[in-house]
Amino acid sequence: MARKRYSDEDVLNLLRQIELSLTPGSSVERACRSAGVSDAAHYNWRKKYGGMGKSQLQELKGLEKENGRLKRIVATLELDKLILKESLEYLVKLVNQNVGSTNRENRERYRLVEEPISNLTHRQHPTAPYKSAA
Numbered sequence: 625m626a627r628k629r630y631s632d633e634d635v636l637n638l639l640r641q642i643e644l645s646l647t648p649g650s651s652v653e654r655a656c657r658s659a660g661v662s663d664a665a666h667y668n669w670r671k672k673y674g675g676m677g678k679s680q681l682q683e684l685k686g687l688e689k690e691n692g693r694l695k696r697i698v699a700t701l702e703l704d705k706l707i708l709k710e711s712l713e714y715l716v717k718l719v720n721q722n723v724g725s726t727n728r729e730n731r732e733r734y735r736l737v738e739e740p741i742s743n744l745t746h747r748q749h750p751t752a753p754y755k756s757a758a
Contacts, residue, residue: 632681635669642666 630638638659645655656663673681 632673632685633678635673636676636678636681639666639669639673 638661642652642655642659642661645658646652652666653663656666659666676684
């Protein structure tokens with residue numbers, strides 16, 4: 625049997641239909657069969673959407689969308705951090721290859737002292753409070 629993908633609204637409607645068809649003495653399996661879904665799908669949906677209204681469903685969708693956006697931002701920032709770290713290591717290596725007074729001059733010129741990368745890049749620390757666009 626081919627799998628059918630139900631929208632979130634359809635799932636809420638099916639859950640309500642199954643709940644209404646349940647009477648004392650009837651089984652969940654029979655109610656699910658009459659609705660055309662498996663009892664495993666019913667239990668999974670009930671765990672995820674149980675007691676949820678349409679407004680809460682819309683809020684859940686918005687939160688999932690925001691979560692995906694924030695995950696992409698974090699991935700981008702981690703990549704930026706890695707690039708900056710590698711370039712800093714490369715510059716430190718170049719400066720350390722020079723000997724004598726030029727080493728100190730290069731350190732002062734390129735500000736290559738042993739300090740956190742966030743201080744060198746003048747970026748906000750990643751654990752600073754998030755400010756939403758809204």
